[in-house]
Amino acid sequence: MGRAEFRTTAASVSGKFRKIDECELEIPGPFCLVIFGASGDLAQRKILPSLYRLYRHELLPEHFFILGAARTDMGEDAFRLAVREKVESAFPEDFSGTGWDEFAARLYYLRVDYEKAESCPPLGERIDFLEERHYTRGNRIFYLAIPPDVYEPVIANLGSSGLSREEGGYTHIVIEKPIGRDLESAKRLNVIIGGSFRESQVYRMDHYLAKETVQNIIMLRFANLIFEPIWNRSYIDHVQITASETVGVEHRAGYYERAGVLRDMFQNHLLQLLALTAMEPPALFEAERVRDEKMKVLCSIRGFDLDSLSEFLVLGQYGRGRIGNLEVPGYREEQGIAGASMTPTFAAMRVFIDNWRWNGVPFYLRSGKRLAGRKAEISVHFKRVPHLLFSSAIGRGGIEPNVLVIRVQPKEGVNLLFETKTPGSRVCLSSAHMDFSYRKTSSLTDYERVLLDCMQGDQMLFVREDGVEAAWKLFTPLIDRTESDVTARNFPNYAAGSDGPREAGLLLEKDGRRWRKI
Numbered sequence: 109m110g111r112a113e114f115r116t117t118a119a120s121v122s123g124k125f126r127k128i129d130e131c132e133l134e135i136p137g138p139f140c141l142v143i144f145g146a147s148g149d150l151a152q153r154k155i156l157p158s159l160y161r162l163y164r165h166e167l168l169p170e171h172f173f174i175l176g177a178a179r180t181d182m183g184e185d186a187f188r189l190a191v192r193e194k195v196e197s198a199f200p201e202d203f204s205g206t207g208w209d210e211f212a213a214r215l216y217y218l219r220v221d222y223e224k225a226e227s228c229p230p231l232g233e234r235i236d237f238l239e240e241r242h243y244t245r246g247n248r249i250f251y252l253a254i255p256p257d258v259y260e261p262v263i264a265n266l267g268s269s270g271l272s273r274e275e276g277g278y279t280h281i282v283i284e285k286p287i288g289r290d291l292e293s294a295k296r297l298n299v300i301i302g303g304s305f306r307e308s309q310v311y312r313m314d315h316y317l318a319k320e321t322v323q324n325i326i327m328l329r330f331a332n333l334i335f336e337p338i339w340n341r342s343y344i345d346h347v348q349i350t351a352s353e354t355v356g357v358e359h360r361a362g363y364y365e366r367a368g369v370l371r372d373m374f375q376n377h378l379l380q381l382l383a384l385t386a387m388e389p390p391a392l393f394e395a396e397r398v399r400d401e402k403m404k405v406l407c408s409i410r411g412f413d414l415d416s417l418s419e420f421l422v423l424g425q426y427g428r429g430r431i432g433n434l435e436v437p438g439y440r441e442e443q444g445i446a447g448a449s450m451t452p453t454f455a456a457m458r459v460f461i462d463n464w465r466w467n468g469v470p471f472y473l474r475s476g477k478r479l480a481g482r483k484a485e486i487s488v489h490f491k492r493v494p495h496l497l498f499s500s501a502i503g504r505g506g507i508e509p510n511v512l513v514i515r516v517q518p519k520e521g522v523n524l525l526f527e528t529k530t531p532g533s534r535v536c537l538s539s540a541h542m543d544f545s546y547r548k549t550s551s552l553t554d555y556e557r558v559l560l561d562c563m564q565g566d567q568m569l570f571v572r573e574d575g576v577e578a579a580w581k582l583f584t585p586l587i588d589r590t591e592s593d594v595t596a597r598n599f600p601n602y603a604a605g606s607d608g609p610r611e612a613g614l615l616l617e618k619d620g621r622r623w624r625k626i
């Protein structure tokens with residue numbers, strides 16, 4: 109039976125639910141998932157283990173199959189064995205022989221040449237054959253876990269061969285970052301994507317959006333009455349967004365040397381966090397409406413004054429140091445990195461949003477590798493109380509302003525810092541923390557969540573074409589300028605295991621503020 113003969117709608121859910129951690133999750137409808145780059149690192153470390161875990165949690169439908177497509181010449185048994193090894197090492201607690209054979213029986217492999225259009229007909233035939241065997245009703249997902257330089261031919265070939273069409277079922281394409289390396293290349297890629305797929309078929313990944321607490325930003329802001337009335341320039345002094353990592357460049361020297369921290373973390377993850385924090389309430393909790401509001405924020409960010417970079421931007425690169433008890437090499441000593449590399453592994457910057465709500469409120473963004481700790485958080489720093497009644501009694505310069513901290517990772521949760529009287533007769537104030545922690549981390553990882561959403565046709569956690577371009581429009585001139593003159597860089601300028609370069613601290617100090625501890 110050919111694909112067109114399936115008499116189904118493009119329904120992507122099964123109507124069946126499964127309860128995981130007190131949360132009802134809908135099981136997607138039947139699907140076929142083609143992973144381009146299935147023998148590569150991303151597929152083997154993240155995507156395939158995530159699919160196995162979804163299967164173990166009974167979150168996948170009865171009818172599905174996964175077809176790995178990659179350049180590596182290997183047989184199906186070798187592919188299954190490689191996946192098994194990765195799954196076992198990624199989730200040893202979830203791996204038990206039980207269930208593996210059933211999962212493995214749905215794993216297939218086909219060698220393809222990404223650049224050659226001739227690869228598509230055999231791919232199409234294989235999909236048709238397997239669809240019939242697994243009753244997947246024509247629902248297809250193409251996942252690009254391949255190097256970005258082959259995105260264009262793969263997407264164009266899917267289009268020209270007709271594989272991108274939706275007939276009887278849905279066809280979705282998942283595209284990993286980076287979507288381009290500047291505005292021009294992002295636009296070009298979006299044109300290629302648009303030539304083969306409609307926007308409603310396209311799922312541009314930003315795995316930060318799938319983190320539990322990132323989604324909680326929307327709930328916290330708009331499901332509570334108490335935050336929204338004060339979520340503006342009248343009450344908020346500034347906002348800090350930090351994503352710090354203890355890991356170094358790891359095995360990604362080739363990519364990272366060309367990317368640097370501004371492309372790797374700011375243009376995507378940090379801007380997405382900023383947009384969710386700053387956006388207006390959407391009319392509906394629905395993908396298009398939420399993405400519209402985020403888009404308005406991105407378009408309101410004040411363009412950077414490229415002639416005064418040092419006023420708002422600090423770049424850094426790690427040198428040798430210690431992470432815990434471990435001596436670690438400097439960036440320039442890492443494998444595959446040029447001995448005189450000028451690639452920044454750290455950045456801190458001040459950003460303004462020129463709109464009614466945020467006028468004059470600085471957003472400080474910071475991210476880096478090999479820092480003192482691993483954390484991602486958004487902290488909203490409120491203004492000081494307008495009149496300090498207790499100043500004579502408490503005998504110190506003032507009291508701490510309230511801070512609301514949204515912890516994205518680790519220890520996901522929300523914390524409110526407020527002043528309270530300490531027991532005793534005198535007026536004596538101290539800071540207290542009201543802390544909410546997720547009892548345990550969600551049992552779904554970010555990759556598991558986005559895979560489920562894509563199977564269910566929910567684009568909320570994916571970035572729209574205009575969102576990607578707005579982010580590049582903002583960052584491209586800045587990155588170009590920082591790359592055009594690197595002579596002034598005094599790299600390395602922070603030790604691994606530290607809080608980053610000293611200048612990052614000064615960036616806030618000169619505004620009379622200070623960073624939260626990493």
Ligand code: BG6
Pocket residue numbers: 315353372373484
């Ligand atoms: C990726 C970056 O997008 O995010 C990596 O390319 C970075 O350089 C990673 O390490 C951080 O993600 P997480 O989920 O570990 O915070």
